[in-house]
Amino acid sequence: MSNLIKKSIVVFVACITSIACKQNNDKNSNYADISVGDEMIAELTAPPFVPKPVGDRSAKKLIVNMEIKEIEGEMADGVKYVYWTFGGSVPGSFIRTRVGDEVEFTLKNHPDNKLPHNIDLHAVTGPGGGAASSLVAPGHEKTFNFKCINPGLYVYHCATAPVGMHIANGMYGLILVEPEGGLPPVDKEYYVMQGDFYTTGKYGEPGLQPFDMTKAVEEHPDYVVFNGKVGALTGDKALTAKVGETVRIYMGNGGPNLVSSFHVIGEIFDKVHIEGGDMINKNVQTTLIPAGGSAIVEFKVDVPGTFILVDHSIFRAFNKGALGMLKVEGAENSKIYSGTTQEGIYHPEGGTIQNMPKSGNGKDVVMNKTLAQQITDGKNIYSRTCFACHQSEGQGIPSAFPPLAKSDFLNADPNRAINAVLHGLSGEITVNGKKFNSVMTSQNLTDQEISDVLTYVYSSWGNNKTKVTPEMVKTQRAKPAPKSNNDIH
């Protein structure tokens, strides 16, 4: 900061003393003139981690070795997808440089890969951002050089035909160009990138899902996720911090199509480097991140709790996967926040029960599953459908979403539970002695799916191991829907 202030004072003074004052873009040519010292191999990291800050190191010749791998991974529990990756992860490896660095970039295309690839780094000043110089066949490598002359946080991506498909399959990442002297130090730094995915099967449909070109062109994603998959930043993979620490997130958006409304539920960004550039905005709730763009957000965490990262185009968060978590540990601070930390949960459905769209594909096949099968399948359904509210261990979220673990409400009446999933549930209920007044949507699941997920819930977390059969669901479905929870009692 102090460096920046000094620099702006110098510029200001220069402006007063010289009539022919040019604007800041003079800086670029200065950065181009920075000479480099010795060589250094760049540290590359997989998300959500970033390499060490540049600190006050001088400009260097930075060697970057990036390997492209086409690999099968998991988009969600039970859903497989073939990702094309820079460095084996989505988003690709994080590259950290400083202005004046001369980067020697080698792109290696693994021999097992089927396709040629290249790289366009938005940090590069030159034709195609490097793409024209880096088209590389499987089993080969290509090297090109560039100098970092603009500080900022930049997206890189593959730009080989068909460009949209390469990006849609995960070929994007971030390269940071730090200013001279580095960004101000913070306690925790993380790397998160949003992306939209297009699969033949709809959200959650199990098995290997091919890329769907039609949905991609029509911009109808099945998945909108952080760091390449549903749940990449939840549960035990959540980001962590301690009360009092300042967290900086290098946030990118690979697209290919959607613009992100990035928000952390229950936090306010103290600082946002708008679009990853020099301009800093303060006290921001939600920042817009264009496809092929970025932002650097910083905030001090003052109170403990779980803070939810979302794309505040909120259906994407709760229905397509754009949801991550930051777990903050430490002492409560009742001056800043008394009681629970999750009052900010947003109900996209409004105040009455809404229905999930019916797909009407009539694939409700009776399968005579074993209990173990039901539990396995039920777990997958749970993590797609119920997890966001009721949480990974069925603990719920105090004051917002009731617990399913050791739940007296649940164990008292399986038919009431079936009806809640079938028709939704609203109004005040008491679970384990605590009052909840919330809305659960009606879930568009088949009889088999409902029986699986409830059987899973009943056999987990200290519940009474009720086995729910598809027939039980069918019976309840045939009856008229209860008007409110009072009728169910």
Next chain:
Amino acid sequence: METQFIKRFHHCLILLFWVSISFSQAPEDMVTIGAGSYVPLYGTADKKPVKIQSFFLDVYPVTNQDYLEFTKLNPNYRKSKIKRLFANTTYLYEWSGDLSFGNLNSNAPVTNVSWFAAKEYCECQGKRLPTLDEWEYVAMADEKRKDARTREEFNKYILSWYEKNKTYNNSVGKTFKNYWGVYDMHGLVWEWTFDFNSIFLSGESRKDKDTDKDLFCGNGSVNATDLMNYAAFMRYAFRGSIKANYTTKNLGFRCAKSISN
């Protein structure tokens, strides 16, 4: 009865003979590709169709076993003997020796062969590599149509192969038999063509697109033409990324032969 049968049989033979004389018969394991014309994705700036003369094409890509026979007869093309000018260091990479393809499937397409080696192989058989236009002409056929390029399912099939891992060690002849009786044009490996580098793609595909604006009508809706372009773009992009001495794991070849009049 018997004599009548023999007579009839005789007639058939004569008829067969006559047919094979008037239409040149394809050599073993090759089929005749009928003449025609089509408009390729690239290569005709004025969008005029290219004409394809009738020619013979191998039914299957050349296999490891086929190539082993070739290296037996041609020591210069053995793994340890080949000149670097003609093939880079990954030539026959997974072969365990000069005369052994190791753990590879004998009936899988030979891969990790350079353009020079593929060309030599075909010439030793009295054949040649198919031209890019010939290859693309045959590749646009599905099971029933000469030109299935606008069929959505056909394009989806092609695109899905691009996402399948490790198909290079599958046996030849396991994908579909196309209109011409040719197997494995899609779904097994990429294939060399004689003039693979005749269409220059800079590698900056977005720039290349500018030179061919018609390919992307800006109406934003996806149609079969878009899918067709996507599938073909990937082949052209692949060809644009290779050089004649390159060898890669997913790149094989088959041979063609001109029909002499």
